[in-house]
Structures are given as structure tokens and as C-alpha cells.
Amino acid sequence: MSTGQEESIINRSKTRAPKQDSDLTNHSTPPLFSFDNSFAHECEGLYVPWQPASVSAPQMVRFNRALAITLGLNADRLDGPLGADLFSGNQIPEGAEPLAQAYAGHQFGGFSPQLGDGRALLLGELIDCDGERRDLALKGSGRTPFSRGGDGKAPLGPVLREYLIGEAMHALGIPTTRALAVVTTGEPVYRDGATLPGAVLTRIAASHIRIGTFQYFAARGELTHVRQLARHVMARHYPMLQNQADGYLLLLRAMSERQAALIARWMGVGFIHGVMNTDNMTLSGETIDYGPCAFMDAYDPSTVFSSIDAQGRYRYANQPVIAHWNIARFAEALLPLLHTDAETARFLATEVVDAFPGQYQRHWLALMRRKLGLCTTESDDLALVEDFLATLEGQQVDFTLAFRYLAQAVLGNEAPLRSLWREPTAIAAWLTRWQARIARDSVAPSEHAALQNQVNPAYIPRNHQVEMALAAAVEQGDLNPFERLLAVLLRPFEEQPGADAYALPATPAQAAGYCTFCGT
Ligand code: AMP
Ligand code: MG
Numbered sequence: 001m002s003t004g005q006e007e008s009i010i011n012r013s014k015t016r017a018p019k020q021d022s023d024l025t026n027h028s029t030p031p032l033f034s035f036d037n038s039f040a041h042e043c044e045g046l047y048v049p050w051q052p053a054s055v056s057a058p059q060m061v062r063f064n065r066a067l068a069i070t071l072g073l074n075a076d077r078l079d080g081p082l083g084a085d086l087f088s089g090n091q092i093p094e095g096a097e098p099l100a101q102a103y104a105g106h107q108f109g110g111f112s113p114q115l116g117d118g119r120a121l122l123l124g125e126l127i128d129c130d131g132e133r134r135d136l137a138l139k140g141s142g143r144t145p146f147s148r149g150g151d152g153k154a155p156l157g158p159v160l161r162e163y164l165i166g167e168a169m170h171a172l173g174i175p176t177t178r179a180l181a182v183v184t185t186g187e188p189v190y191r192d193g194a195t196l197p198g199a200v201l202t203r204i205a206a207s208h209i210r211i212g213t214f215q216y217f218a219a220r221g222e223l224t225h226v227r228q229l230a231r232h233v234m235a236r237h238y239p240m241l242q243n244q245a246d247g248y249l250l251l252l253r254a255m256s257e258r259q260a261a262l263i264a265r266w267m268g269v270g271f272i273h274g275v276m277n278t279d280n281m282t283l284s285g286e287t288i289d290y291g292p293c294a295f296m297d298a299y300d301p302s303t304v305f306s307s308i309d310a311q312g313r314y315r316y317a318n319q320p321v322i323a324h325w326n327i328a329r330f331a332e333a334l335l336p337l338l339h340t341d342a343e344t345a346r347f348l349a350t351e352v353v354d355a356f357p358g359q360y361q362r363h364w365l366a367l368m369r370r371k372l373g374l375c376t377t378e379s380d381d382l383a384l385v386e387d388f389l390a391t392l393e394g395q396q397v398d399f400t401l402a403f404r405y406l407a408q409a410v411l412g413n414e415a416p417l418r419s420l421w422r423e424p425t426a427i428a429a430w431l432t433r434w435q436a437r438i439a440r441d442s443v444a445p446s447e448h449a450a451l452q453n454q455v456n457p458a459y460i461p462r463n464h465q466v467e468m469a470l471a472a473a474v475e476q477g478d479l480n481p482f483e484r485l486l487a488v489l490l491r492p493f494e495e496q497p498g499a500d501a502y503a504l505p506a507t508p509a510q511a512a513g514y515c516t517f518c519g520t
Helices: 004-011 038-042 065-070 081-086 156-171 211-219 223-237 247-269 316-338 342-354 356-371 381-394 399-410 425-439 445-453 463-476 480-489
Strands: 047-049 059-063 099-101 105-107 110-112 120-127 133-139 178-191 194-205
Touching: 004 047, 038 047, 038 099, 038 120, 038 223, 059 081, 059 156, 065 178, 081 178, 105 211, 156 178, 156 194, 156 463, 156 480, 211 223, 211 316, 223 247, 223 316, 247 316, 247 342, 247 356, 316 342, 316 356, 342 356, 356 381, 356 445, 381 399, 381 425, 399 425, 399 445, 463 480
Parallel strands: none
Antiparallel strands: 047 099, 059 178, 099 120, 105 110, 120 133, 133 194, 178 194
């Protein structure tokens, strides 16, 4: 797989004298960022040092003050022109060591040996207020040696979309990368004949290391780099495994466990990622890359929104299957580290990979029990969950509202729930069974309801609302609908007065033919 051209990419670099600014060099004020760049220092050979492109007229469009504070940053100083300069890539803050990471990936089942950060740069790492290490990265910051034919840029719409959905996922309690800032560049981006406003997203992540990062080096037979990366990942995300004799095998198992937990959480809110390629699956267990993702309204396991997923490879019901497949690709990349004997290595890896469906099923069933308000376990619970889902599917019932209204049913008000079924008798027998099951838990109804309201959101990013908010921002420069929607989505489990419209699914006309695009 190795060619001279591919290897030479890693050896390139681009340096630029950082633009000096009094705010950055004034030593009477504390430094803006306390960088501690472990990837740059421990993973030489796995990236290209690179600089962002400068832009003509950066403007802060959205700054995540709450996140900035948890990162120990000075929100007041950054939420304005200085932040616009820094988070567009126009100025490189002191201590940053910008770099483009190399990675490969299986995209829709086919292997691309060389992807890498084609429009993103890791600026460096920060230790947040909880002592957790966080990547600070730019997306849309210009071309890199990994750009292939791309322009290295990002249009405002997809950048705002990643901000909105990522923050909504975080508020739902689902592990995810996060958005710190959206800055418009003042420069146009051209996509499919349209001229769009350009933007840069500042992304915060536990790390940006993907299955594809391992695949890049494994495919080139660069075992030293695979080992170097595995050690870095262990130190960073799985420190308990560091001194274990079979650490690499345990890494595979632990990563698989995190992905099982993550995908179960996606399934629990009807989230469809849309591009579950191996370069979009992290070692940290965070959701990454909100491209053509969307949330399902009516429950239908075959739901797929992405315009580029004609075969439905990444449809709702297939997400655990694909996660399993991706973990098998991770296992392949790790094989030479697992055992010197190839046959033994394969045997060990297979055993771990084969455990994924069981891991996933445990996480999913535990979550579904909570969603149904069950506090104990009974052997028939799986059937109870499956039968509920079957009745949702049979009548195109809204997934989010059906679960949300269960809490009211526990408290004696079954009407909102029943009203979701066009044919209410379809749910009658199930309701009787479920009420009897709930009663056997011997827990006060109010406790059941409280448990359910913590896990069944009232508000998810409804596709039609997301589209309206993004259209207003991009076409009219009006951020108000975006801000209103975001504010609701940041408190998904609380009923919010005046926010009823945000809880409702799209009308059939709004939902018809809904399709998402990668947004590159
Ligand atoms: P994604 O679909 O965003 O996960 O990206 C897949 C690959 O394409 C990654 O290597 C990206 O860096 C690269 N890529 C996506 N969009 C662009 C772009 N506009 N310019 C350069 N590279 C890009
Ligand atoms: Mg990606």
C-alpha cells in the first residue's frame, strides 16, 4: 500500500511567522491558552506540522462561553475580535503547535489509504477544569497536504449544524466532540454552483484519534507507528491498561465497550450519524463529524437521510452492525501488536470482536429499560421493549414523543400517549402489560416518571427546525432562530414554556423527502 508519494506527505511542513498582536504578546495579562501538546510531542511521524490559511475578514458568529469556562479560558477576552482572529486561524496563539493528522479509513466499505486532516488542524491540547485533556482544533482552516482535490474550507451552514447537533448531543448526555466557536471568514466557499459564506469551526474533543488513524500506519506496515499510537491512546484514554501484559488486546476490548455504549445512546434518541466510516469513529468513544446526520421522527428502523447513502448502509437499524464491522477493522490494524504469531493474534482478536454484539445488546437493553421506566430486571423485558417498538413502527408513531409520554401514563394520564397512535387499540394491550410490569417494581409512580424524564428527552433537534434555523442564518444572516433552537436543545429533559413547537415532529409535508448532505 505504501508509495513514495504517500510517505513524503508526513515529512512536509508549513511554517508561518505568527501575526503578533498586543493581546497575544502583552505579558501583563495571563496567557490565553495553557497548551500541553501531547500528540505533537509523543506522536512524531503521525502528522504534518502545518499552518492555517489567513482569512480576510473574520467575525465571531457564535462563541460557546459555557464551554470556554470549563476549559479554563477567558470567555470575555475571546468572545469578540480577538477570538475571531484566533479561531479563524489568522493568529496562532502562543504555545499552539498546529498540525494535520494523518489517517486512512474505510468509507462506505471501501478502503482509502490516505485521508487525513484535509481541512482541519489540531492547534494543541488544553487541560480543562476537571483535569481532562482536550484537543483544540480548527475545521475549515484551509488546505493541507491531505486535502487531495478539496479546497480545505467549510461553508457556514454545515459549521453551524455541527455546532447545534454536537451541543444538543452533549446536553442529551451523549459523549461527543463539542463546538467552541463559529467564525465567518468573510470569504466565499463554492459548492455545487452556489456561493456560500465561509466559516471555521473550533472543535473540542477528548482527542481526534480515529480507527482510521491506526489504519493509515497499519496499511503501510509501519508497526512502530501503530505501537506508538496505541501507547499514546492508552495513556490518554485507557490509562488503567498501560501496564497490563495483554494491554493491546484489552485496548481493543475497552474501545469496543465504549463504542457499544455510544451506539446504544444514539439508538436511544433516534440519532442517525450518516457516515459511520472508520475515519469517523474515535478511540475516545466520542461521537465525531456531524455531516449528514439527522434524528428520526416516526420510528422506522430503515430510516436513512444521507444523500450519499443510497444503499442505506448507515441506516438507523444498521448502526450497531456497522460499529461491529468497524471494530473488526480496528482489530485488523492492531493484529501485529496482539501476538507475534499471526494465527494466535487473529484468534485473540476474533474473540474480542465477536463479543461486540453482546456488549451492545447489554447497553441497549439497560437503556431501554430506563426509557420504559423499569427499575428492576425481568426476563420478559426484552420482549416488552421489542413489542413497544413494533407498535411504533406499525403506525409511524413519533419515537421521541412516544417515550416521553410514557412518564405521564405512569402518573395516570394515558391520553397524550394514546393519541400518538392512529389506531389506539394497537397500543391498548401493550399498555396493560406495561402497567402491570411497572407495578411489579414496587416503586412510587412519581419515581418512575422522574427516571423516565431524565432519559427520554422532550426536545431533540427536529430536522425541519434545524433546517429553518440554518437557512435563516445562511440566507438572511439572521442568527435568532438558531439561538432560540439552541437554547431549547441545551435543556432537552425539561419542559420549557413556549417551546411546544420544538417538541413536535415535522408535518408530513415538512418531512417529505428530507435528505441531508455531507456539507463538505
Ligand atoms: P468527512 O467527510 O468530513 O469525514 O471527511 C472525509 C475526508 O475528506 C477527510 O480526510 C477530510 O479532511 C476530507 N475533506 C472533506 N472536505 C474537505 C475539503 N473541503 N477540503 C479538503 N479536504 C476535505
Ligand atoms: Mg471525518
